[in-house]
Amino acid sequence: MKPEILVASPMPAPTMRSLDENFILHKLFEAKDQDAFLAAIKDKVRGIATSGGKGASAALMDALPKTEIIANFGVGYDAVDVPAAKARNIPITNTPDVLTDDVADLALALLLDSARLISRADRFVRAGLWLKGNHPFGQAVAGKKLGIVGLGRIGAAIATRAEAFKLQVSWHGPRPKPDAKWPYVADLVTLAREVDFLCVICPLTPQTFHLITREVMEALGPEGTLINVARGPVVDEAALVDALKTGKLGHAALDVFEDEPRVPEALFAMENTVLLPHQGSATTETRTAMGQLVVDNLVAHFAGKPLLTRVA
Numbered sequence: 001m002k003p004e005i006l007v008a009s010p011m012p013a014p015t016m017r018s019l020d021e022n023f024i025l026h027k028l029f030e031a032k033d034q035d036a037f038l039a040a041i042k043d044k045v046r047g048i049a050t051s052g053g054k055g056a057s058a059a060l061m062d063a064l065p066k067t068e069i070i071a072n073f074g075v076g077y078d079a080v081d082v083p084a085a086k087a088r089n090i091p092i093t094n095t096p097d098v099l100t101d102d103v104a105d106l107a108l109a110l111l112l113d114s115a116r117l118i119s120r121a122d123r124f125v126r127a128g129l130w131l132k133g134n135h136p137f138g139q140a141v142a143g144k145k146l147g148i149v150g151l152g153r154i155g156a157a158i159a160t161r162a163e164a165f166k167l168q169v170s171w172h173g174p175r176p177k178p179d180a181k182w183p184y185v186a187d188l189v190t191l192a193r194e195v196d197f198l199c200v201i202c203p204l205t206p207q208t209f210h211l212i213t214r215e216v217m218e219a220l221g222p223e224g225t226l227i228n229v230a231r232g233p234v235v236d237e238a239a240l241v242d243a244l245k246t247g248k249l250g251h252a253a254l255d256v257f258e259d260e261p262r263v264p265e266a267l268f269a270m271e272n273t274v275l276l277p278h279q280g281s282a283t284t285e286t287r288t289a290m291g292q293l294v295v296d297n298l299v300a301h302f303a304g305k306p307l308l309t310r311v312a
C-alpha cells in the first residue's frame with residue numbers, strides 16, 4: 001500500500017509524476033471546499049508536500065493529525081509553522097543547495113539590470129522611443145561596493161559572482177563567521193552607508209522581519225540600490241515605496257514582496273525599480289531538482305531511512 005500524502009500546492013509536472021508513482025495523492029489545491037476535503041482524508045494522510053509560499057499552518061497539522069513529515073518545496077520554510085511542527089514531533093525538510101546557483105544568478109541579474117537599466121531600456125526600444133532620442137545613462141558596476149545581508153550558501157554564491165564583476169564585497173549577519181572570505185560589518189546601517197548595492201538574502205524569521213528599515217534605506221541613499229531575493233517581509237515595504245518616491249533611496253530590484261502576488265501599484269510607474277514575480281529558483285532544471293528532493297525526502301521517511309535535508 002502506498003502511503004497517502006497531501007499535496008498542498010501545485011508542483012512541477014515531473015514532481016507530480018514522481019509523487020504519483022510513490023504515493024496516493026490528495027491535492028488540496030484542486031479542492032473546492034478545502035475544510036470538507038481535509039475532513040474526509042483526516043485519518044489517512046501521513047505526509048504533507050507543500051510549497052514555500054503555502055507552507056503548513058498549525059491548523060493544517062490539526063486537520064491532518066496523522067501527519068508524520070512536512071516536505072517543503074523551497075529552501076525557505078518560513079511559511080511552515082515550525083513551533084507547531086516541533087510540538088507535534090513532525091520533521092520538516094527543505095530543498096537547499098540545488099537552487100543556490102540560480103538564485104545567485106538572479107541576484108546578479110537584478111544588480112546588473114538596475115545599474116545598466118536593461119529592463120528600462122528594453123521598454124524604451126519597444127515603445128519606439130529610440131527614434132526620438134537616446135536612452136539615459138546607467139551606472140558602472142566595476143569598482144563599486146556590494147553589501148550582502150545574510151552570508152549563507154546563496155549569499156556566498158552571490159559574493160563569488162560579484163567579485164567576477166569587480167565589485168568589492170562586505171556583509172552583515174547576526175554574527176561573524178570565522179571562515180568567511182569577505183569583511184563582516186556588525187552594524188547594518190553602517191554597511192548600508194558604505195555600499196552602493198545592498199542585496200538581501202537572509203531567511204525570514206521573527207528576527208529578520210522588517211530588518212531593512214527606513215533608516216537602512218536612507219543610509220543606502222539616493223544613489224544606492226536595494227536588491228531583495230530573500231523574502232518580502234524582510235524589507236519594510238511601505239517605507240521602501242516612500243523612500244523610492246521621495247528619492248531617499250535611488251533604486252530597488254525586487255524578486256519578492258510582502259504580500260505576493262500583490263505588488264504595491266505605486267512601484268509600477270517608477271522607472272527606478274525592477275520588479276520580478278519571485279523567480280529566484282524558477283528554471284526548469286532547478287525546479288525539477290527541488291521537486292526531486294521533496295519526493296526523495298518523503299520516500300526516505302516512509303522507508304524508515306534518514307531524511308536527506310531535514311531542517312527542523
Ligand code: 8YV
Nearest residue numbers: 051052053073074075076281
Ligand atoms: C520558491 C524560494 O519560489 O526556495 C525558496 O525559498 O523562495 C523559491 O525557490 C518557492 O519556495 C516555491 O515554493
